[in-house]
Amino acid sequence: MNRETSVGALEFAAALALTRVFSEATSLPGEYVTYGMQRFTVIIVSFLLTAVSYIPLYFLLRNIPSGVLFSGKRGKALHGFTAALFGVLLLTGAADTGLRAHYYASSTVFDSAPSWYFYIFIGVALTFAIVKGIGAVSRTSLIVFAALVMLLVLMTAALAGEIKPDRLYPALIDDAQTFPQEVIREFSLNGELLIFAALYGSVRGEKRVIPLYLGISCAMILVMTLLYNTVFGYLTSKLDYPFYTLSSVSDITLLHRINGIDVTIWVMAAIVKLALYTFAVRALAQSRLRSTAAVNIITAGFVPGALGLSWVFTKRPELFAPIKALCETGLPLVIAALLPLADALPAILRKKRSERI
Amino acid sequence: MKKARIAFLAAAVLTLSGCVPHTELDKLAIAEMVGIDRDADSCTVTLQYFNTDASGGVTAVDSSLPNAVTAKGRGRTVEAALEAVSYISGKEVMLGAAEMIVFGSGAADSLHDRLSFAASHYTGNPRCYVAFTDGKAADILNVKFTEGNASVDKLEGMMRNAEALGLCRTLRLYEAMEMLSEPTESLVMPMMTLYEANSDYTENGTSITFTGGALCTGGRLADKLTVGEMSGVHILTTRGGTCEMTFAVGSEDARVMLYGISAKLTPGLSEDTLTLRFDLSADCKYVGTSLTDPYRSRDKLRELCEQEMTARATSALSKALTTHGADIFGLSYKIRANSPALWQQIEGEYRDKLKAADIEVQTRVSIERFGTVHG
Numbered sequence: 001m002n003r004e005t006s007v008g009a010l011e012f013a014a015a016l017a018l019t020r021v022f023s024e025a026t027s028l029p030g031e032y033v034t035y036g037m038q039r040f041t042v043i044i045v046s047f048l049l050t051a052v053s054y055i056p057l058y059f060l061l062r063n064i065p066s067g068v069l070f071s072g073k074r075g076k077a078l079h080g081f082t083a084a085l086f087g088v089l090l091l092t093g094a095a096d097t098g099l100r101a102h103y104y105a106s107s108t109v110f111d112s113a114p115s116w117y118f119y120i121f122i123g124v125a126l127t128f129a130i131v132k133g134i135g136a137v138s139r140t141s142l143i144v145f146a147a148l149v150m151l152l153v154l155m156t157a158a159l160a161g162e163i164k165p166d167r168l169y170p171a172l173i174d175d176a177q178t179f180p181q182e183v184i185r186e187f188s189l190n191g192e193l194l195i196f197a198a199l200y201g202s203v204r205g206e207k208r209v210i211p212l213y214l215g216i217s218c219a220m221i222l223v224m225t226l227l228y229n230t231v232f233g234y235l236t237s238k239l240d241y242p243f244y245t246l247s248s249v250s251d252i253t254l255l256h257r258i259n260g261i262d263v264t265i266w267v268m269a270a271i272v273k274l275a276l277y278t279f280a281v282r283a284l285a286q287s288r289l290r291s292t293a294a295v296n297i298i299t300a301g302f303v304p305g306a307l308g309l310s311w312v313f314t315k316r317p318e319l320f321a322p323i324k325a326l327c328e329t330g331l332p333l334v335i336a337a338l339l340p341l342a343d344a345l346p347a348i349l350r351k352k353r354s355e356r357i
Numbered sequence: 358m359k360k361a362r363i364a365f366l367a368a369a370v371l372t373l374s375g376c377v378p379h380t381e382l383d384k385l386a387i388a389e390m391v392g393i394d395r396d397a398d399s400c401t402v403t404l405q406y407f408n409t410d411a412s413g414g415v416t417a418v419d420s421s422l423p424n425a426v427t428a429k430g431r432g433r434t435v436e437a438a439l440e441a442v443s444y445i446s447g448k449e450v451m452l453g454a455a456e457m458i459v460f461g462s463g464a465a466d467s468l469h470d471r472l473s474f475a476a477s478h479y480t481g482n483p484r485c486y487v488a489f490t491d492g493k494a495a496d497i498l499n500v501k502f503t504e505g506n507a508s509v510d511k512l513e514g515m516m517r518n519a520e521a522l523g524l525c526r527t528l529r530l531y532e533a534m535e536m537l538s539e540p541t542e543s544l545v546m547p548m549m550t551l552y553e554a555n556s557d558y559t560e561n562g563t564s565i566t567f568t569g570g571a572l573c574t575g576g577r578l579a580d581k582l583t584v585g586e587m588s589g590v591h592i593l594t595t596r597g598g599t600c601e602m603t604f605a606v607g608s609e610d611a612r613v614m615l616y617g618i619s620a621k622l623t624p625g626l627s628e629d630t631l632t633l634r635f636d637l638s639a640d641c642k643y644v645g646t647s648l649t650d651p652y653r654s655r656d657k658l659r660e661l662c663e664q665e666m667t668a669r670a671t672s673a674l675s676k677a678l679t680t681h682g683a684d685i686f687g688l689s690y691k692i693r694a695n696s697p698a699l700w701q702q703i704e705g706e707y708r709d710k711l712k713a714a715d716i717e718v719q720t721r722v723s724i725e726r727f728g729t730v731h732g
Contacts (some may be wrong), residue, residue, distance in 0.1 A: 047442075116522060124369045164687075169694040233690060234538035235531065249531055250484045 007138040009205035013212035015141035015272055016192040018148065019097075020217040022269035023189040024224065025243040026104035028096075028324065029317075031185075036235035038174040038182070039225050046186035047218040048209040050193070053333060055209050056341040057197055061207060063348045082343040083288050087281060089336050090198070091306055092323060094190040095276040098122065098310030099320065101270035108244055109263050117230050119307045122271060126303055129275040134202055137279070141272040148265050149246070152223060154258065163230045188330045197340050198280035278302050383409045386448035389425060390509045392494030393435055396462035396595065402438035403429050403495040405509065425508065427498055431493035432704060435474045451541060453480040456509040458487050458530065460546065465571055465578035469537045477535050483531035486516060489546040490573035491581070496551055501561050512565065516547060519567045523600025523615070524584055526570070526591040537686065540707045543574035543683035545590055564697045570675070574683035583674060586706045589673025592637065592666055593686050601644060604661045606654050611646040615639040615662060615722065620670075626699055631714040633688070635674075637666055640690070642726035655724045663720040670718050678716065682708035 033039065102118055110118060131136050173179050192213065200206040227246055228236045239245050247262040282299040289295055313320035326332065367563050388692040392403035430441030443450045452475055464471060483484045484726035502511055519525045525547040528536075533720055536544035548571050554564030570582035570590065582590065592600060600615045618639040648654050677683045689707065693700040703710045 039519050128363070164690070166687075166694045169690075169697050169700075171697050218616045232531070233687075235535035237533070238538055245483060245531070251484055 006202045006204050007135050009203055009208040009212065011138040011142050012199075012203045012206075013209045013216065013278060014145040015138050015171060016196065016209070016213040017217040017220065018141050018145045018269050019273035020192050020213070021148065021224075021294050022097075022221050022266055022273060023100065023191070024221050025241070026100040026192060026270075027240065028103060028267055029240075030068065032229060032238070033225070033236060033242050034182075035229060035232070035234055036174045037169060037171045038179060039229070040222060041172045042179065042182045043218065043221055043225060046182050046190075047214055049183065049330075050190045051210070051214055053187075053190075053193060053337040054196075054208065054214075056337050057193075057200070058207070058210070060340055060344055061200065063344075063351075079343060080288065082339050083284055084227055086194070086198070086336065086339050087284055089283070089332050090194055090277055090281050091302070091309065092327065092332065093194055094274055094302070094306035095309040095313060096324075096327065097270055097273045097309050099313050101267065102314055103308060104241065104244075105263065107240065109260070115311060119311050122267075122274070123303060124308050125271050126274050126278070126307075129271055130278050130299070130303070134199070134276075134279045137272055137275045140268070144268045144272065147261070148220075148269075151258065151261055152220065154252065155250045156223075156227065158252050158258075159227065159231055161244070162249065163227070164233070165230060167230050167233045168226075184330045185328050186290070188328050190333060193333055194256055194336045195276045195280050197336060198283045198323045199276070201283065202279070203233060212237065225292075231283060265288075274303070274306065277306065283339075365471075378581065380449045382549065385409065385451045386428070386443070386446050386452050387453075388455040388511070390457045390498060391475070392459045392461065392498045393438075393464045395464035395495050399431050399433060400435050400438045400464070401429060401431050401495065402435060402442055403427055403498045404439070404442045405498050406446075406450070407454070417589055429452045431455070434472055439474060451480055453482055453588075454480060455482050455485050456513055457485055459494040459497050459549070460487075460489050460571075462489075462491050462578075464494070465489055465546070466575050468533070468573055469542070469576070471620055472530065472533060472537075476530055479507075481527070481530070483534075485530050485548055486513065487530055487533045488516070488549055490549045490551075492551055492566070496563075497549055497565060499561075500559060500563055500565055501549070502559055502564075512549075516567070517573075519547070520591065521599050521601075523591050523598070523602075525567050525586050525587050526594055536687075537685060538623055539687070540689050540704070541574055541642050541682060541684045541711070542576065543677070543681070544676070545570040545572050545587070545685045547587070548581065555701070561600045572681065572685065574681050574685075579681050579683065580676065582673070584653070584674045585669050586676050589669035589671070590677075591633065591683060592618055592670050593673060595619075600639075600666075601724065602662065602665055604658060604665075606648060606657055606661070609647045609649065611648050611651070611654070612644040613641050613646075613657060613658065613662060613724075614644045615641050622688060622691045622695070624688075624695055624699060626702060627715070631703060631710040632717070633674075633678075633714050634717045635670065635719065637670060637720040638698060639666065639720075639722050640723050640726075641724045659722050659724050662722040662724075666720045666722065667718050670720075671716070674718070678711045678714055680712075682712040684711060 027033070098119070101122065102115060104111070105118060106115070129140070196209065200209070203209055224243060228242045231246060231249065232239065232242065236242055242260055244259055247259040250258050253260060278299060281302045283297060284296040286296040386406040387409070389402055390405040390407050394403070405425055405427045428442050428446045430438045430445055432438035432441050439450055455475065458472070458475060460468075462469070463703055472487070474540040475485065476483070492587065497522065502508060516525065516527050520527050526545065528546055547567055548569045549565050550568040551563045552566055553562060559609065567584070569584045570587040571578055572580045572582055588600060591598065595618050598618050602611060602620060603610060603612045616639065618637070621636040623634040623636070625634070639662070641659065643651055677685050684707070689700070692703070
């Protein structure tokens with residue numbers, strides 16, 4: 001990856017935080033946010049788990065130069081397999097993103113438009129984003145992220161009179177039986193690990209990205225949860241999109257209801273996330289293939305592939321159900337965290353051994 | 358090449374926007390107020406909506422081209438009745454600007470289902486007010502104030518004034534849905550009543566006043582609250598709100614405003630009986646008085662205020678908790694925040710515990726402002 005085309009750590013961290021919060025605000029059918037203090041503990045523990053899952057990547061960052069993931073020359077078959085598996089995980093993550101964006105948009109302001117229109121609209125915007133490159137996408141995501149922060153501040157100010165602190169109570173875990181399952185489900189939303197693993201070579205000061213992104217996104221999700229709990233109380237558990245409802249309740253004299261801004265932000269976030277997945281696939285292809293044409297074909301094919309898969313899952317949710325169930329175990333993320341390390345470890349060990357000799 | 362690519366993408370986005378199914382503004386019935394009545398087997402929805410076709414009226418109340426018109430529809434459910442309204446009016450109903458939903462006396466059961474038409478729809482306005490009438494909701498919408506049909510703005514203003522005077526507690530849609538999600542599924546809606554009015558105010562001789570509240574619990578209309586009891590609900594649930602009261606001090610009158618009202622709950626469990634101790638506090642100022650010396654009368658007045666606040670709060674607690682076991686005050690949150698262990702003990706039989714609860718109300722009022730003119 002060319003350093004001249006790389007992006008700053010803050011921009012990239014903002015992009016990852018934006019996409020992480022997107023996953024939180026645009027739940028899939030059956031994924032519900034619940035009322036209670038346990039939710040705060042779930043978020044904090046899941047982010048700690050996520051931080052732990054980045055350790056293998058940190059180890060890699062220390063030992064191999066940027067941008068050479070899955071590019072070992074020996075054992076081509078093994079490297080090819082790990083790269084392909086990683087590619088499948090990226091495709092699943094992108095399909096999940098498309099699906100979330102579609103369910104969210106069609107449940108809110110986009111309720112009467114046909115699904116194909118939504119995917120074409122996203123596809124066109126996504127193509128434009130990919131043409132502009134990772135630098136432009138990261139800069140855009142920084143702007144969208146700033147808009148999200150402003151929206152959150154605006155909503156908090158508008159809802160100041162509605163916030164009832166006595167809806168919080170001193171407890172860490174309400175139900176010990178559901179707690180581990182909720183933590184793992186929350187952990188499984190961190191698909192940004194895949195993006196970072198493939199794209200860290202494009203980032204300046206890549207070691208700063210993880211703490212920045214984890215800290216920012218965890219803080220934002222905690223603030224959102226605080227607002228859900230203190231404004232909606234028991235109703236939180238019955239809301240499909242609590243953030244959308246929160247923005248609908250926020251009454252600002254000039255703007256009246258600000259849920260339109262909310263929808264704009266999440267659609268933009270979906271485009272950013274899909275673009276990042278596409279860049280990740282391109283980086284993966286570049287690490288394995290010498291032919292530029294082949295890389296371009298794979299990159300170009302990824303967009304319709306991911307959106308097409310989302311569209312199929314929209315029409316046939318039963319096909320997505322087992323994939324979703326598997327993703328919610330957190331296993332794909334664990335594999336994603338270990339795969340680059342497993343791929344590069346023999347080379348690193350060989351290098352260390354030769355240095356010693 | 359780059360410019361052509363961008364032009365192509367821009368053209369695609371712009372031209373595709375025409376493919377989205379949409380409704381033009383003049384084909385929309387922009388709901389301002391929804392009235393829901395129910396008889397044995399059907400639901401009647403009366404919709405007051407903004408008449409976009411009449412936007413050329415000479416004034417906002419031009420009776421030849423009314424800007425607010427009403428339409429009625431019947432159906433098995435509220436949703437079906439709304440579809441009938443849409444069919445009859447020839448317009449698509451848009452709920453995003455609806456400011457009030459009024460339930461008639463027969464329609465206040467199964468409120469969770471009845472409200473879902475607005476609460477679960479993306480265009481529904483979660484901030485719209487929810488109210489009840491002891492008659493028919495359609496009659497409320499048919500009141501013709503001299504400044505137009507039962508303008509929702511006027512009703513909203515009346516409701517806010519009633520709340521500022523401490524006569525009722527307003528309820529918004531999202532608050533109603535939240536209260537229906539609490540353990541006893543209870544809420545109280547402000548109640549409106551029609552009365553014969555001076556023809557200066559209304560065209561058809563009827564107007565609207567607030568006469569207390571409607572208590573719904575366990576999916577049905579359980580009881581009605583008097584104005585005093587509704588005032589008690591307001592006192593117990595407001596955060597820094599206000600309430601006006603008039604007292605006779607000897608042969609003189611004094612009207613005072615209580616402000617900064619707050620209620621602190623201390624729950625406990627004594628021999629398996631839930632004990633609820635409420636400490637109410639407020640500041641007080643004179644609104645108007647004929648007292649010769651308001652300063653000297655302050656202790657007497659403070660005592661009267663404390664007695665009245667205690668009486669109103671106690672009557673509301675007695676009606677809601679002791680009679681119906683209905684938590685319309687959000688006590689479950691406060692009990693849990695105060696003592697999660699206590700909440701765990703009573704959670705399973707919360708309604709029964711509330712019915713048998715030992716309730717104590719203590720009130721403290723301070724008077725610091727005495728106005729600028731006396732006697």
